[in-house]
Amino acid sequence: AQSVTQLDSQVPVFEEAPVELRCNYSSSVSVYLFWYVQYPNQGLQLLLKYLSGSTLVKGINGFEAEFNKSQTSFHLRKPSVHISDTAEYFCAVSDLASGTYKYIFGTGTRLKVLA
């Protein structure tokens, strides 16, 4: 069964510094990959998604992610973070075998941007 690992539960970073949030998934069959952000007291908002095509995906708020099939990874990056990026970030995977509507989520990474 598909699984998603977000190794970092918390990532502190100073404002305007770059950040990378890591995501690895277990199966290399045809997958769709997503990053969601959750601000305090809010639901999940889609940042970006990989369905096919270019392995570098650009999303909202200056975030991007790179799909690496050989390493089964989909790491999220931002070159310069802002205080407002403080939130929890979730990686999710779905695959054609299980049903693309079945999202498997990671445990989340709490990004804290420091002034």
Added chain:
Amino acid sequence: ETGVTQTPRHLVMGMTNKKSLKCEQHLGHNAMYWYKQSAKKPLELMFVYNFKEQTENNSVPSRFSPECPNSSHLFLHLHTLQPEDSALYLCASSQSTATSLNEQFFGPGTRLTVL
């Protein structure tokens, strides 16, 4: 109202109470989902409805009873809950479970506390 709305946003209930959570989507979607979000755990898919029919029940205890009267509304009826059921309950919707591109849109959640 736009997107996915959930009411109430916060709910405190005793173990013998009966209450209901409501979700409404204004996106013209046909699939709706209930998720449970507990601290330090991945989001857990509870139920899936497609065109008002339940297509997924992930071994959820019978004290949780979903209802989907139409494609725009989804309820989660709660009775005789346990303290470990305290969590954030998220509703989501998507075009349908049958399409390959199945981006899910989330509501803000209901924070449930069981005393």
